[in-house]
Amino acid sequence: MPELFTVHTPPVAWARFVAHFQPPVRTERIATADALDRVLAEQPVSPQDLPEFARATVDGYAVVAVDTFGATPGLPAFLDLIGEVPMGKAATFALEPGAAALVHTGGMIPSGADAVVMIEDTQRVAAGYIEIFRPVAEGQNIVQVGEDIRRGQAILAPGHRLRPQDIGGLLALGITALTVAVPPVVGIISTGDEVVPPDSLVQPGQVRDINSYSLAGLAVRAGARAIRYGIVPDDRAALETAAARAVAACDIVVFSAGSSVSYRDMTADVIDGLGKPGVLVHGVSVKPGKPTILAVCDGKAVFGLPGNPVSAMVIFDLFITPAIGLLLGTQKPPQTTVTARLARNLASDSGREDYVQVRLEEREGELWAVPVLGKSNLIYTLVNAAGTIQIPLDANGLRAGAWVTVVRH
């Protein structure tokens, strides 16, 4: 167990971790229609031009543009009306100069035509003829073949999280199945002799399990599937059994740690015995969250989180969400942030990243970030917070009135 109790900065801790954790992205083939928010694991290429035929963008008449040049209401252009292109059908005729054909928005442009005159700028004068009151330029009111996307063009990129419009764009090309990343499985082991399930009647000295549910929620939000392995007592053999089960079934195992020092040492020992290289980091310069364990055990990522709910959430965001990203082959999704002014001075030690929970308050039209000053072992510090601000490693704190970026929960 190298360098136990040597505290590392978050970037150094992460570098030590990823040096040993470079998992392959597991993939599966699913229907494009079911792929919302899944992570693309292939490079789709357009099998066709879109559209495959030139389409009208307005209701009107397909024409040869030069035939309309100079047309005005006083001196309209007269064209032969040779037919109509029905919606959903091919144009069965070609258009010669001097002719016009009725087309509908989205309908196919007959060959020979190179523009569409809007219906409002025309008048039917007699059967077989129309008057045109306004000229159109070549290409006007037409979507050209391949204007949306060309055959052979790459679409999106592996690692992209699929949005509603991406699903539409792929289906428009007939791409009805996709290779996407399989959601990683995160196993959560809650520990502590004092911890009981939430539906228990608590006895004096006991507390209900919080973290395994909160952490499962964070895992799901990050794109993983969460399995809760229940509550394990502070007992080495029980811990080893639960750990072995979880490591066998999951990509990432998270110990929501018992809180006493002796117990934390036991957790580190148990994690270190789960596989090679074992514990890589024990202690990070993050407040709250210092007693964190990062480990890789025979290819599985294993984390020991502080038992305090606030610390556990901060550390999850900092290390486990990115680890889930590695398994998905993607970056962390963009966070929802808001800029606000800090309502009071915050002290911090240089060389430590501080994460402070804040409420948001609007005062005279300005948004203020008001630190929630509960201890990190209080879950309602998080419940009462709208988001988190970070005081960087090299800062000594932040002054009241400073503009800060609040990452919303």
Place this chain on the structure above:
Amino acid sequence: MPELFTVHTPPVAWARFVAHFQPPVRTERIATADALDRVLAEQPVSPQDLPEFARATVDGYAVVAVDTFGATPGLPAFLDLIGEVPMGKAATFALEPGAAALVHTGGMIPSGADAVVMIEDTQRVAAGYIEIFRPVAEGQNIVQVGEDIRRGQAILAPGHRLRPQDIGGLLALGITALTVAVPPVVGIISTGDEVVPPDSLVQPGQVRDINSYSLAGLAVRAGARAIRYGIVPDDRAALETAAARAVAACDIVVFSAGSSVSYRDMTADVIDGLGKPGVLVHGVSVKPGKPTILAVCDGKAVFGLPGNPVSAMVIFDLFITPAIGLLLGTQKPPQTTVTARLARNLASDSGREDYVQVRLEEREGELWAVPVLGKSNLIYTLVNAAGTIQIPLDANGLRAGAWVTVVRH
């Protein structure tokens, strides 16, 4: 059908709509553990103090604080070690002045004690005695009864979307079931003689269905359940049949409209016949998205969206996401935004809201919003965009270099 073709600004259109659409929030009772991202439809109140007993926040000795005053390594305080409070158990003894008891982080503080000395600041000298090297103040290293939350205190608020920590906070109090809003059902009817299912081989003149899939994705993201009613031909009877089916089963019905003017008129007629008061708005001063229909038919919200994918998405965000919010009893969730500089001038007419799709590009450390200049009938305009910027009603455009807020997709 009042004021057909009178174009309304988005705020006026919305006001006309909500004047007739004030749906009750349908609720259901579910397990708190399954309530992530669901909308709270009750006002939970804490049934207990949390914690219910004073807890240690460190490993150490519970003491009476005054017994430690003035203690130093050179002149330690000597206290009787009278026992240990095991984790998860009640303290079975009371602490008298002059005494100390071993406690663990999270463990119960025995009655009589009012502070905890960290184990690092103590030494066991002989069986039954400890030395204390540093004084503690009353309350130090203790979480008091009710310090997290007090019995009877309101938790969160109806309309709140439950986050991971909220689930934890409620379970910590033994609140294992919650009343939440039932996800509204959004029915989507895709129309047009030219539209075919995505798995079809397309014939000349045909296009694959895009919008019913993109719009279903937007509905799901907004907290609703989406039902696709397939593709209906441009035929009044077929449209009426599909509309009646959808209105009976859904809270919101969306027509992803056929694009021709004649067809749009037919859609408006069919919607107007679905119930009272019928069509409220036909035309909004939004680009793209002008030919939009807002209707309320016997208590159901009905929308006619432009067939262009970009317009459909803009209008969905503008009206249907908030309508889903009404049914959920909640506000629109905070959007993910990013500030960037506009890469080129954008013109806009005053009196019209413009929505422009943009890519994000980093240039020399600055983020730039580059308009994606595809037409609004091109789905790849959306696929290639990272987000949307708005040019307000009263603006004549935006200058290159201006700071803009990009709402990410």
